[in-house]
Amino acid sequence: MEIVFDKVTKNYGPINVFRDFDLKINPGDFVFITGPSGSGKSTLIKLILNQIKPSSGDVLIDGQALNHLQNKNEIDKIRRKIGVIFQDYQLINDLTIEENIALNLDIIAYPQEKIPSRIDQVIKMVKLQHRHFLFSSQLSGGELQRACLARALSIEPEVILADEPTGNLDPVNAWNLIKILQDINEKFKTTIIMTTHNTDFIESLDKKVIKLGKTEHENS
Amino acid sequence: MKILKLTLHHIRRSPFQSLMAFFTVFTCFFLLNSFLLVNRGLSTVLNYFETKPEITIFLKDGLDQATVESVQKELASYPDIKEIRYISKEKALSLYKDMNKDNPLLTEMVTASILPASFEVSAYNPKVLEVIAQNFSAKSQVVDEIIYQKDVIQSLLTWTQIIRRSSLILITLFMLIAFVMIFTLIGMKITNRKDEIKISRLLGASKFYVKKPFLLEGTIYGLIGSFFGFLLSFIIIYNLRFAINSFFQPIIFIPNLTFFEPLLLLAEIFVGIFIGLSASWLGARRYIKW
Numbered sequence: 181m182e183i184v185f186d187k188v189t190k191n192y193g194p195i196n197v198f199r200d201f202d203l204k205i206n207p208g209d210f211v212f213i214t215g216p217s218g219s220g221k222s223t224l225i226k227l228i229l230n231q232i233k234p235s236s237g238d239v240l241i242d243g244q245a246l247n248h249l250q251n252k253n254e255i256d257k258i259r260r261k262i263g264v265i266f267q268d269y270q271l272i273n274d275l276t277i278e279e280n281i282a283l284n285l286d287i288i289a290y291p292q293e294k295i296p297s298r299i300d301q302v303i304k305m306v307k308l309q310h311r312h313f314l315f316s317s318q319l320s321g322g323e324l325q326r327a328c329l330a331r332a333l334s335i336e337p338e339v340i341l342a343d344e345p346t347g348n349l350d351p352v353n354a355w356n357l358i359k360i361l362q363d364i365n366e367k368f369k370t371t372i373i374m375t376t377h378n379t380d381f382i383e384s385l386d387k388k389v390i391k392l393g394k395t396e397h398e399n400s
Numbered sequence: 401m402k403i404l405k406l407t408l409h410h411i412r413r414s415p416f417q418s419l420m421a422f423f424t425v426f427t428c429f430f431l432l433n434s435f436l437l438v439n440r441g442l443s444t445v446l447n448y449f450e451t452k453p454e455i456t457i458f459l460k461d462g463l464d465q466a467t468v469e470s471v472q473k474e475l476a477s478y479p480d481i482k483e484i485r486y487i488s489k490e491k492a493l494s495l496y497k498d499m500n501k502d503n504p505l506l507t508e509m510v511t512a513s514i515l516p517a518s519f520e521v522s523a524y525n526p527k528v529l530e531v532i533a534q535n536f537s538a539k540s541q542v543v544d545e546i547i548y549q550k551d552v553i554q555s556l557l558t559w560t561q562i563i564r565r566s567s568l569i570l571i572t573l574f575m576l577i578a579f580v581m582i583f584t585l586i587g588m589k590i591t592n593r594k595d596e597i598k599i600s601r602l603l604g605a606s607k608f609y610v611k612k613p614f615l616l617e618g619t620i621y622g623l624i625g626s627f628f629g630f631l632l633s634f635i636i637i638y639n640l641r642f643a644i645n646s647f648f649q650p651i652i653f654i655p656n657l658t659f660f661e662p663l664l665l666l667a668e669i670f671v672g673i674f675i676g677l678s679a680s681w682l683g684a685r686r687y688i689k690w
Contacts, residue, residue, distance in 0.1 A: 229602060253606055260604030272596045274413055283406075287605045292402070 181338040188237035208369035215392030221375035260288045263332030267343040269324045271316040277327045278312040302330040321348030342374040407616040424581040425625025428574040434633040441653035455529045458516040458545040480525035487518045579679045586683030598690045611684040622676020626668045
């Protein structure tokens with residue numbers, strides 16, 4: 181899946197986050213997005229998900245401009261190919277972790293009979309074997325982040341968007357998560373777009389890095 | 401996660417709201433079905449009175465057989481006539497004696513010659529009787545007197561119309577209450593679950609996918625509410641059947657079970673599902689904005 185930002189400008193009222201921002205992410209890339217708080221890292225993720233619209237310019241996925249899609253269902257199809265690890269987890273509170281994963285698999289129309297084994301697989305991958313039957317309110321921040329990763333991995337996505345996925349993890353678990361993402365990127369050529377403040381990962385791994393600057397106030 | 405499982409999960413997660421929706425539909429269909437069954441009995445009562453002999457034409461004395469027959473033929477030529485009964489002088493006497501058998505003083509002095517022969521006419525359409533009364537009142541050479549309970553028929557006709565119209569209004573009102581109740585409840589549930597819907601949409605769920613559990617939920621309220629509403633009113637009315645029927649004797653107010661009841665159940669379930677589905681569809685359309 182190719183992701184292109186073509187002269188994207190994004191304003192939140194008087195705050196300008198991006199101005200004529202160009203970016204191209206090729207299929208199979210592993211990209212770190214870094215920058216200070218408020219520099220637009222999460223905005224970039226939201227623009228790719230079409231959760232918010234650019235003020236001007238286009239975000240193109242495989243050549244399709246998201247704000248000019250002919251068929252409104254097209255965005256659903258695109259989202260089904262993207263696994264997301266949200267900064268605020270976005271797990272459904274009154275479903276257990278395995279039910280959250282099952283819901284995502286159901287959304288992408290994963291064969292019903294294969295859902296339990298797929299859940300087992302990803303739960304083991306993120307080491308949540310003894311927690312999968314719990315609700316999100318019963319998990320720690322790190323466990324929630326791993327549950328989010330499990331949900332994202334479960335759908336075998338073409339792209340993984342990870343918004344500060346290591347923010348709540350201890351160094352060991354953080355490196356484990358990076359290793360999982362790296363493995364998936366190498367094995368399945370899954371595109372990984374990860375926002376982070378952690379310079380250790382960026383320096384240790386030889387990956388593409390996009391540095392975002394400070395946001396501008398239009399009046400200043 | 402299968403749609404039914406998710407829907408049942410929604411219902412379990414807000415049991416009081418769900419119970420409220422169920423009881424509203426249940427009450428509506430309980431009242432609706434009770435009203436339909438009672439209305440059916442009332443229609444039988446009205447039909448009974450409507451089609452009873454309503455006009456009696458007393459003949460003049462001394463008419464020959466041919467004249468009596470020509471009157472009978474003329475009466476038979478009117479449309480919607482149910483029955484024409486000729487009561488001869490002798491038959492009139494026997495009826496009179498039968499009616500007053502406990503009072504011999506009233507019967508001793510009466511002979512067949514002082515009682516008039518008559519025609520008792522009943523019709524399917526009471527309006528025909530009015531026409532007959534008008535036409536025969538002009539035949540003074542053969543008709544002695546006409547007894548036509550016009551006011552009673554008029555009153556029955558008015559009541560029939562009032563009952564049928566009011567039943568239509570009440571049924572429409574019940575349906576509207578059930579519809580608005582489910583619509584509002586689904587709206588509340590959607591608002592309560594908006595985070596879940598937003599998350600599902602971000603994961604790629606289509607609008608129809610996120611609407612499905614709410615549509616099914618509305619359908620379940622309609623289905624279960626209409627079924628149990630029917631069942632309870634049916635059980636109550638059919639348990640009181642003998643008492644009700646003996647009160648309305650000789651009219652059978654609540655008849656024995658026929659194919660009508662299963663058909664009524666199916667029709668009510670269909671209407672219940674339609675109300676539940678359409679109300680939840682409209683609620684989902686109105687409240688799911690993400």
